[in-house]
Amino acid sequence: MVVARRADEIVDIASRLFYERGYQSVSTRALAQAAGIQGGSLYHHFSSKEEILYRIVQYGSAEFFAGLLPHLESTEASYPERLDRFVRAYITDAQPRRYAIAVLFRDMAHLSPDHFVELQAVRRHFQQAVQRFLADGVAAGEFQVPDAKLAGIAILDLLKGVDAWMREPGRLSRRQVADTYAVLVLQLMGALPR
């Protein structure tokens, strides 16, 4: 699996470059240079630039989402406790796949039609799982919002934003941001006593 290993290496390098500059702004030549090879050599490992994008977001998003959903499903804890853990995990865990998920959110439109449909389904599955959890919490009387679906979108939007603005080191550590956001999200869901 020597070929595959080298390809994985290139995918890692690409995920960082795409994350920093955007898919369209990274030429195959620039990517090859970052990997220490010539432009043409890329096509020994991949059949197109789009395939590299696909590999990044497919593998990365699957891992990211799969690592997060269990926090919502541990039936021993209360709904607010589960949501608290989910928010903290979203912000602090999954560091290695953080690039991939940011690239997915921003550069999805550059996937081929087939790949686009596939990954939109993955995203939607994740979003719906979150929305179902919130709706269940409302039904159980532990959350109070006018619309669980919109609350889910709002929460995912605000979590997605964190990596766009956070600089490390900054005023607050990633852990402190996670603590604060957990409180904000629980309040948003009408879960904390006043």
Next chain:
Amino acid sequence: MVVARRADEIVDIASRLFYERGYQSVSTRALAQAAGIQGGSLYHHFSSKEEILYRIVQYGSAEFFAGLLPHLESTEASYPERLDRFVRAYITDAQPRRYAIAVLFRDMAHLSPDHFVELQAVRRHFQQAVQRFLADGVAAGEFQVPDAKLAGIAILDLLKGVDAWMREPGRLSRRQVADTYAVLVLQLMGALPR
């Protein structure tokens, strides 16, 4: 001012195209075609493609932010009331400049260094005004959050997201989304009685 009028027309068309496909994905030829002229003719009105981007986001963001801040500053109303109006206005008002603000958020990186700095300052000024308002509300005991600055970022992120996912017509009207988001944001700020 015949020249200026035609230029404004092209800027309007460009704002829609850039909004839909992204700055980099819209070629000058495609833009010219949408305006009913040939590619080269664009350069009678503008000196570069970047100038068109700049005109869109400069004019658009100034109007958008200027229309929103007064809702936070009407000292007759309580802090929660003012925030409620601000959120509703963000989602329902300023329709004509909605494209511009979305383009600003996404395509800012393609501005020239000077223009980038200028517009980042405009954005920061707006964000800081929101954060100051929230901090004042906390000091007045009408909001309860661990960190007013982070709350401001979270709120602006979740509002920014609305235009990215909302389709009209959809399950809810823009007005209904605004109603729901106003509740969610007030809860996030710890403002609504439980």
Next chain:
DNA sequence: GTCTATAGCTTGATAGAC
């Protein structure tokens, strides 16, 4: 104010030597 024509460059991708 718009046209045609094109310069000058960069892009993604391919071919064949090693």
Next chain:
DNA sequence: GTCTATCAAGCTATAGAC
């Protein structure tokens, strides 16, 4: 598995006729 060389197409921008 990487190299060099190159193709074909696309891009922004310019020049000069009308």
